Amino acid sequence: MTDDNNDKLMEQFISKATPKLLEALSEQIKPLIDDQIGGLVKSSTKMLDELQDVKRANAAAATKAADESTQLKTLLERREDPKTTLGLMNPEPIQLTREQARSTTLYRKAKAQAEATGTTVQIVE
Numbered sequence: 704m705t706d707d708n709n710d711k712l713m714e715q716f717i718s719k720a721t722p723k724l725l726e727a728l729s730e731q732i733k734p735l736i737d738d739q740i741g742g743l744v745k746s747s748t749k750m751l752d753e754l755q756d757v758k759r760a761n762a763a764a765a766t767k768a769a770d771e772s773t774q775l776k777t778l779l780e781r782r783e784d785p786k787t788t789l790g791l792m793n794p795e796p797i798q799l800t801r802e803q804a805r806s807t808t809l810y811r812k813a814k815a816q817a818e819a820t821g822t823t824v825q826i827v828e
Contacts, residue, residue: 796825 797817804810804826817824 794822796823798825798827
C-alpha cells in the first residue's frame with residue numbers, strides 16, 4: 704500500500720509542480736531565444752534591404768538605359784551630321800577655375816549640374 708500511496712503522492716506533486724517548473728524554465732529560456740531570433744531577424748532584414756537596394760539600382764540603370772536609347776533614337780531621327788550627333792551625346796565638361804573650385808557651394812552646384820547633364824567637372828588654369 705505504501706507504494707501505491709507514494710505513487711499517488713508523486714503524481715499529485717508532479718501535476719502541481721509541472722506548471723510552476725515550466726513557468727520558471729520559460730522565464731530563463733525566453734531571453735536566450737529572443738536573442739537568437741533577434742539576430743536572425745536583423746540578418747534577414749539586412750539581406751532584404753540589400754536586395755531592395757540592388758533591385759532599385761537595377762531599375763534605375765534600366766530606366767537610364769531606356770532614356771539614353773530614346774535620346775539616341777531621337778538624335779538619329781534628326782539625320783544631322785555624325786559630329787553634331789556625337790557632340791550632343793557627349794556634352795562638354797563644365798569648366799571651373801581653381802579659384803571657383805575652391806568655393807564649395809559653387810563646386811557642389813557645378814557637380815550637381817554635371818551629373819544632371821551626364822558630363823563631368825573640369826578644373827582649368
